[in-house]
Amino acid sequence: xxxxxxxxxxxxxHPVLERFRPRIGGADPVAVSVADQTTVENLLYGVCGxxxxxxxxVVVNGHQANLARVLEDGDVVRVFMPLSGG
Numbered sequence: 001x002x003x004x005x006x007x008x009x010x011x012x013x014h015p016v017l018e019r020f021r022p023r024i025g026g027a028d029p030v031a032v033s034v035a036d037q038t039t040v041e042n043l044l045y046g047v048c049g050x051x052x053x054x055x056x057x058v059v060v061n062g063h064q065a066n067l068a069r070v071l072e073d074g075d076v077v078r079v080f081m082p083l084s085g086g
Contacts, residue, residue, distance in 0.1 A: 006033045007073035011043070014081045017056070020048040029078075034071065041067035043077065050079075057082050 012029035013021050021030060034047055040058050044050045044067070057080040058065045071077065 005036045007036055007038070007071065007075075008033055009043075009071055009074070010076045011048075012076070012078045013048075014056075014079060016081050017048075017050065017054070017079060020050045029076075038071050039067065040065050040069045040071065040077070043071065044079065055082055056080065 009032055010029050011021070011032045032043075032047065034043060038047070040060070044056065044058070045052060050056070058067075059078045059080070060069060060071070060075050062076075065077075
């Protein structure tokens with residue numbers, strides 16, 4: 001964490017969600033600085049601007065995470081589109 005109360009995470013979005021990647025340059029995955037105590041929900045709907053109607057599966061450091069999970073410095077966040085079929 002730096003002096004400004006921010007943490008650095010790595011964010012990787014499913015290709016369909018790429019348009020919601022924070023516009024800080026670079027390719028996916030991307031390093032993102034967010035405020036300390038940012039939750040998965042804040043990241044998806046605040047930082048990325050993902051519409052709430054889009055269903056996602058979020059994995060943090062290799063484990064499925066819920067929206068209330070507080071992110072920590074160095075976390076790797078991957079956001080997937082759930083699979084469906086018939």
